[in-house]
Amino acid sequence: MLQNYGKSDVTYDWYAGNSGVVGRSGKFIAAHAAHAGLMMFWAGAFGLFELARYDASIPMGAQKAIVLPHLAGIGIGGIENGVITEPYGIVVICTLHLIFSAVLGAGGLLHSNKFAGDLGDYPENSKPQKFDFEWDDPDKLTFILGHHLIFLGLGAIMFVEWARIHGIYDPAIGSTRQVVYNLDIAAIWNHQFDFLKIDSLEDIMGGHAFLAFLEIIGGVFHICTKQFGEYTEFKGKGLLGAEAILSYSVVGVSYMAFVAAFWCASNTTIYPVDLYGEPLKLSFEFAPYFTDTVDLGSGAYSSRAWLANTHFYLGFFFLQGHLWHALRAMGFDFKKIGQAFDNMENTKITQN
Incomplete structure (x- = not known):
């Protein structure tokens, strides 16, 4: 269960989405399927959006694309020297992502509304009950x-x-x-x-x-x-428990995001210059960030810069999420911080 600090009647606000699946393994599966559907939909829709804006006369790395370079990197689109020559393959892949996103979304709705919210409600030794669990x-x-x-x-x-x-x-x-x-x-x-x-x-x-x-x-x-x-x-x-396992999962995503950010910024074999633009350098102003090493014009950034910085900052915020949930799992009550500041405002010093 989520951290309740010993209270039995805890209620959660609507935005605490994780609370809706705690203790309900069937709803947990529904959330997984729906989440996968959202990711599939984004990949397919954004890929088609980038393809509609693609200009073969401009280097791909200068077109702020992030889905097309990934598809090109795995050999889809008839890539020759960084130029898409067979866009039909990309259309097929993106369309399949949209179709599968609908299937996954339907699966999420089915598990959420039709099937049991808790897999433990199924008969003993049935296949669904094999995947019922306690945190x-x-x-x-x-x-x-x-x-x-x-x-x-x-x-x-x-x-x-x-x-x-x-x-x-x-x-x-x-x-x-x-x-x-x-x-x-x-x-x-x-x-x-x-x-x-x-x-x-x-x-x-x-x-x-x-x-x-x-x-x-x-x-x-x-x-x-x-x-x-x-x-x-x-x-x-x-x-x-749920809070602790969530913190482990979030820090795993954070780690992968940081690795991807630095790999994307510097490696030109996995992230070719033809597809992503020139390698980046690490700069620092109010926070660390990656910058292009070539001038692309005012307000223009390479695909590599968009991708590396997005991963870097998502990794940072996922790390904060890990610390938040890990400390809660260990029993730290963040509400006491606000209470401590309130007490400081009301505290008076008397001199005898």
Whole structure:
């Protein structure tokens, strides 16, 4: 459950959306499906919007596009030297995203309005009840985590196989080519420390292949195993709950956003100059931010600048969200801060 500071009759305002799914695993699934539908819709709609504004005579990196460069990077659109030559493929991908967003949205509505709000209401040993959970039940949470890891691993395999069979954009030759992964464990290990400068598509695919293996093995492990030994405070007893797990999830998103920001700002193999513009430099005024290293004119910014800065600031605010929810999970009451300031205003000093 969410942090209630020992009170049993806590009510939440409408904007505390997470409170609506606490203790209702069916609603939790509905929220997941609807959220995925929103992301799908944005990707498809924004991709079509950018394609409608696309001008082949202007470098893609100077057109403030963020969806088109990603599609071009995985070899969609018949990319030649950073120019889209076959826009039909992009239209198909974006349209499929819109269709799937409708399916996911319908699934969210179905789970929210038609199916049980709590999967625990289904018959014993039924498939839906297998995914019912309590926030402080480590065995059921690790079971669900295992399924997440397997799907992530399958996604990584799909990317590796796409690069091997279809091909991805190689800035060194200015076109799409097939890339066979290099499963060199030593190289993969070493790239932990210099991934910002990695310049081999084969090594990148090898890293994804290795990651897929780890995720699937980890997923099977979490599905097949239960808590080892006694469930102690060291393992999360008394702390593991909706608020704590939300804080873990948010900091994970923050970490990925920061990595993506710095990778996008500096790497020209994953983020080719043809598609995103020149590498950026880190500047600082009222806050850190990335700036273009070439003059694009007054008020103009490269796709790389838009993407890197967006990730950087989203990562920062997600980190604040993590701290907020983590401190609440640990029992810190933020309302006491306001009360402390109020007490300071009303405090009087008397002299004897």
